[in-house]
Amino acid sequence: MAEVLPQGAVIGILGGGQLGRMLSVAASRLGYRCHVYDPGAAPPAGHVAEQLTTAAWDDSGALDRFARSVDVVTYEFENVPAAALDVIEAIVPVRPGRAALETSQDRLTEKTFLSKLGLGTAPFQLIDDIAGLVGACEDFGLPAFLKTRRFGYDGKGQARLTAPDQAVEAWGSVAGAPCILEGAIDFSAEVSVIAARGLAGETAAFDPGLNTHVDGILRTTLVPAPLSPEQADDARRIAGAILDALDYVGVIGVELFVTPEGLLVNEFAPRVHNSGHWTQNACVVDQFEAHIRAITGMPLGDLVRYADVEMTNLIGNDVADVPRLATSPGVAVHLYGKAEARPGRKMGHVNRVIRRP
Amino acid sequence: MAEVLPQGAVIGILGGGQLGRMLSVAASRLGYRCHVYDPGAAPPAGHVAEQLTTAAWDDSGALDRFARSVDVVTYEFENVPAAALDVIEAIVPVRPGRAALETSQDRLTEKTFLSKLGLGTAPFQLIDDIAGLVGACEDFGLPAFLKTRRFGYDGKGQARLTAPDQAVEAWGSVAGAPCILEGAIDFSAEVSVIAARGLAGETAAFDPGLNTHVDGILRTTLVPAPLSPEQADDARRIAGAILDALDYVGVIGVELFVTPEGLLVNEFAPRVHNSGHWTQNACVVDQFEAHIRAITGMPLGDLVRYADVEMTNLIGNDVADVPRLATSPGVAVHLYGKAEARPGRKMGHVNRVIRRP
Numbered sequence: 100m101a102e103v104l105p106q107g108a109v110i111g112i113l114g115g116g117q118l119g120r121m122l123s124v125a126a127s128r129l130g131y132r133c134h135v136y137d138p139g140a141a142p143p144a145g146h147v148a149e150q151l152t153t154a155a156w157d158d159s160g161a162l163d164r165f166a167r168s169v170d171v172v173t174y175e176f177e178n179v180p181a182a183a184l185d186v187i188e189a190i191v192p193v194r195p196g197r198a199a200l201e202t203s204q205d206r207l208t209e210k211t212f213l214s215k216l217g218l219g220t221a222p223f224q225l226i227d228d229i230a231g232l233v234g235a236c237e238d239f240g241l242p243a244f245l246k247t248r249r250f251g252y253d254g255k256g257q258a259r260l261t262a263p264d265q266a267v268e269a270w271g272s273v274a275g276a277p278c279i280l281e282g283a284i285d286f287s288a289e290v291s292v293i294a295a296r297g298l299a300g301e302t303a304a305f306d307p308g309l310n311t312h313v314d315g316i317l318r319t320t321l322v323p324a325p326l327s328p329e330q331a332d333d334a335r336r337i338a339g340a341i342l343d344a345l346d347y348v349g350v351i352g353v354e355l356f357v358t359p360e361g362l363l364v365n366e367f368a369p370r371v372h373n374s375g376h377w378t379q380n381a382c383v384v385d386q387f388e389a390h391i392r393a394i395t396g397m398p399l400g401d402l403v404r405y406a407d408v409e410m411t412n413l414i415g416n417d418v419a420d421v422p423r424l425a426t427s428p429g430v431a432v433h434l435y436g437k438a439e440a441r442p443g444r445k446m447g448h449v450n451r452v453i454r455r456p
Numbered sequence: 457m458a459e460v461l462p463q464g465a466v467i468g469i470l471g472g473g474q475l476g477r478m479l480s481v482a483a484s485r486l487g488y489r490c491h492v493y494d495p496g497a498a499p500p501a502g503h504v505a506e507q508l509t510t511a512a513w514d515d516s517g518a519l520d521r522f523a524r525s526v527d528v529v530t531y532e533f534e535n536v537p538a539a540a541l542d543v544i545e546a547i548v549p550v551r552p553g554r555a556a557l558e559t560s561q562d563r564l565t566e567k568t569f570l571s572k573l574g575l576g577t578a579p580f581q582l583i584d585d586i587a588g589l590v591g592a593c594e595d596f597g598l599p600a601f602l603k604t605r606r607f608g609y610d611g612k613g614q615a616r617l618t619a620p621d622q623a624v625e626a627w628g629s630v631a632g633a634p635c636i637l638e639g640a641i642d643f644s645a646e647v648s649v650i651a652a653r654g655l656a657g658e659t660a661a662f663d664p665g666l667n668t669h670v671d672g673i674l675r676t677t678l679v680p681a682p683l684s685p686e687q688a689d690d691a692r693r694i695a696g697a698i699l700d701a702l703d704y705v706g707v708i709g710v711e712l713f714v715t716p717e718g719l720l721v722n723e724f725a726p727r728v729h730n731s732g733h734w735t736q737n738a739c740v741v742d743q744f745e746a747h748i749r750a751i752t753g754m755p756l757g758d759l760v761r762y763a764d765v766e767m768t769n770l771i772g773n774d775v776a777d778v779p780r781l782a783t784s785p786g787v788a789v790h791l792y793g794k795a796e797a798r799p800g801r802k803m804g805h806v807n808r809v810i811r812r813p
Contacts, residue, residue: 103779107795124481127504130791130804146506147484380740383788383809398783405786405811406762422460426755429762431740434487438464447487452740454762 102298103396104170106130110391111169111191113183115142115151117435117445118175118371121379123147125387131395136165143435144175156180166190173349173394177203177369178250194298194348194394199369202345205248206279209366216340219363221356222282229270235280236263242283245269247276257315259283284363286356290324293375294338295389296347298396303389304335305382306404310354310374313414316443320374320410322381326357333362341367350375350390373445377410378402380431380450407453418446429453459655460753461527463487467748468526468548470540472499472508474792474802475532475728478736480504482744488752493522500792501532513537523547530706530751534560534726535607551655551705551751556726559702562605563636566723573697576720578713579639586627592637593620599640602626604633614672616640641720643713647681650732651695652746653704655753660746661692662739663761667711667731670771673800677731677767679738683714690719698724707732707747730802734767735759737788737807764810775803786810 104110110126112119115137123133123144134150135142145151150168154161157180166172166187173194184200187193202212210223224239226232232245241263247256256276258269289312294304309324310317326334338353341364352372354365375386384392384400392399413421418440425432434447461467467483469476472494480490480501491507492499502508507525511518514537523529523544530551541557544550559569567580581596583589589602598620604613613633615626646669651661666681667674683691695710698721709729711722732743741749741757749756770778775797782789791804 106775106791107793120484124484124504127477127481127793128790130793132503132793146489147481147504149503383737383786383807392782398779400782400789401785401787403785405809418463422755425749425757428758428760429740430758432757433485434463436464436484436487436489450740452762 104131107132108170108395109134109149109168110395111136111165111172111187112144112148112175113137113172113179114175115139115144115148116175117143117447119144120147120435121376121387121433122173122175122371122390125385126391128388129391129395129397131391134165134169136162143437146436156183159186162186163190171394173370173390174200175370195351195369196346196348199345199347199351203367203369206246206281206366207248207277210279212344213341213364216344218337218340219361221284221363221365223279226278226280229267232266232270232278232280233263236260236266239280239282244281244283245273245278246281247273247278249276255315284356284358286358286363288324288357289354289365290326290334290357290362291320291352291354291372291374292334292338293350293352293372293378293386294335294342295350295386295393295399295402296342297393297399298348300343301399302339302342303399303402304338305375305378305386305402307331307334307355308374308377308410314443316414316445317373317412318414319412320377322377322404322408322410330357330362337362337364345369349393350386373412373448374410376433376448377408377450378404379433380452381406381408409451409453411449411451412445413447413449415440415442415444415446421447424449427451461488464489465527465752466491466506466525467752468493468522468529468544469501469505469532470494470529470536471532472496472501472505473532474500474804476501477504477792478733478744478790479530479532479728479747482742483748485745486748486752486754488748491522491526493519500794503793513540516543519543520547528751530747531557532727552708552726553703553705556702556704556708560724560726563603563638563723564605564634567636569701570698570721573701575694575697576718578641578720578722580636583635583637586624589623589627589635589637590620593617593623596637596639601638601640602630602635603638604630604635606633612672641713641715643715643720645681645714646711646722647683647691647714647719648677648709648711648729648731649691649695650707650709650729650735650743651692651699652707652743652750652756652759653699654750654756655705657700658756659696659699660756660759661695662732662735662743662759664688664691664712665731665734665767671800673769673771673802674730675769675771677734679734679761679765679767687714687719694719694721702726706750707743730769730805731767733790733805734765734807735761736790737809738763738765766808766810768806768808769802770804770806772797772799772801772803778804781806784808
């Protein structure tokens with residue numbers, strides 16, 4: 100039996116954005132306190148965490164003090180530098196662990212890992228230089244996507260190629276960073292499944308949701324996704340296989356393409372995920388709480404959905420629509436406390452609960 | 457049109473217990489920051505508020521600094537000293553306002569106010585001394601309750617009299633504090649209605665819930681309460697009449713007795729209320745968020761219930777049952793981060809969502 104952190108224990112969260120903020124709120128519901136570590140000034144999670152450390156990722160003294168002040172460490176983003184983890188892991192457990200982070204930080208490692216598990220992905224090939232890219236455009240077939248191996252998010256670090264003569268421009272757009280070329284897939288929909296694995300190895304999953312994107316950024320998630328029962332089961336099975344293979348502890352977000360040949364894994368994020376925000380208003384345990392439960396050794400709880408729901412991100416000036424949304428039937432508003440509504444910046448989201456008939 | 461506080465504005469909360477804690481979390485959902493003022497060490501709300509002032513209620517310097525650091529002030533308990541309010545109100549608005557606090561702080565004032573509104577209450581009489589009590593026992597009829605005019609909660613400051621010869625003991629139990637004698641009512645159930653009034657004067661109410669008590673402390677609230685549609689409407693109408701008469705801004709909790717002659721008002725609390733905790737898992741806007749919306753000038757939003765639910769308080773050692781509850785279907789656990797589980801202490805609550813068939 101895994102040991103459960105007692106009430107009042109302190110959870111360290113690396114990263115103080117909106118995910119850290121909502122993790123901190125979920126932790127408070129379970130009687131835990133939070134200490135957020137973020138290099139930026141006034142991060143959103145700092146408003147709701149008991150403690151905030153503002154320091155750089157390479158400040159080993161600050162990392163050491165942070166690690167000594169908490170009982171477990173988790174993170175809201177997958178690009179935590181390895182050296183920072185080295186400092187922290189010497190002192191206190193990091194959950195999810197190193198394997199999950201290292202696998203998801205690099206698209207090549209991630210795709211190789213998924214293939215070895217027997218899970219379908221887009222065809223992919225390592226691209227080290229422009230000659231390799233030009234060659235791959237021939238061998239591989241177009242259209243295809245050139246993606247940086249590391250640090251991509253919200254469509255950044257990607258270029259779409261439809262003709263071989265775009266190779267030079269595409270290579271320039273990623274500034275010569277190590278890449279993979281990924282074959283374009285004929286998919287009818289993107290769905291994602293948010294799943295969790297507890298400290299004792301038990302797994303559970305929320306219902307899959309249907310995602311739509313605008314300009315490479317998630318726009319909406321509709322739940323339930325229009326999947327057959329077999330497809331929904333397959334989505335859960337895929338998430339479970341990834342969780343078990345990584346000896347994972349916490350919540351994972353797995354993005355899947357629906358294709359005529361079955362579900363293919365696009366990518367996974369070793370953390371709570373934007374496409375799981377709908378759980379806040381349709382489940383008794385939401386993705387944030389499921390994550391906190393997992394990393395503290397608590398049972399995962401009941402992840403069953405009890406209402407249909409659609410999540411919509413509020414990006415940039417969308418936030419100006421909040422006064423109207425705040426009076427709309429069934430709409431729950433979630434704002435992140437960010438002062439400035441820059442274009443492309445995630446300012447909040449709304450969950451529209453669609454009551455059962 | 458009332459002015460809406462912008463995102464990032466700071467809400468001052470007087471009192472840092474579990475109600476202040478859950479208000480702070482709700483404020484964060486709407487992008488607001490919180491500053492909690494509490495005389496006690498390590499209050500639960502301090503874990504989730506951006507700022508915490510630990511100072512006495514008569515520390516006018518601390519109150520002044522607190523008031524200058526926030527955009528609006530609210531409170532989690534009705535016994536805020538008048539002198540503290542004087543300091544704060546000179547600087548920043550307090551919502552709900554003075555009338556609500558002063559009316560609810562004194563049972564005589566409260567009952568007189570309700571009677572003038574034409575709302576039914578138990579018969580009551582002012583008791584200033586033991587002679588008055590002895591006389592009232594004759595005139596009034598027994599059983600009856602001797603209740604202190606001020607500072608009663610969770611059944612404290614009350615004595616039940618069934619025979620005139622208990623008058624001396626009852627008077628001793630309240631230590632000679634100013635009291636009222638309240639006639640016992642033949643009621644079939646206690647229900648409560650949580651209602652809200654916005655800055656522009658609009659009102660809305662959650663569905664009434666059925667309350668059960670153990671040892672004078674709320675134990676469960678079941679929603680919907682077993683009321684006829686007419687009774688439920690009447691409960692909302694009563695709450696609305698109180699809100700309008702007090703020119704109220706925020707959430708109110710109104711306890712009602714169901715009697716053969718209709719609904720009688722037991723008492724009201726000018727704040728979020730324990731019997732409204734169920735709203736966290738059955739409405740898109742819960743009582744805490746409705747309160748924050750009201751005091752910040754936002755629209756109240758959708759208070760319609762979308763699931764049946766039963767709230768159960770975790771009192772004292774009940775909290776030892778959390779591991780089992782945390783795995784129970786439909787159960788959402790809410791803990792307050794209190795270190796020590798003393799008898800009678802509210803440690804948390806659970807909401808069991810009863811899915812619709």
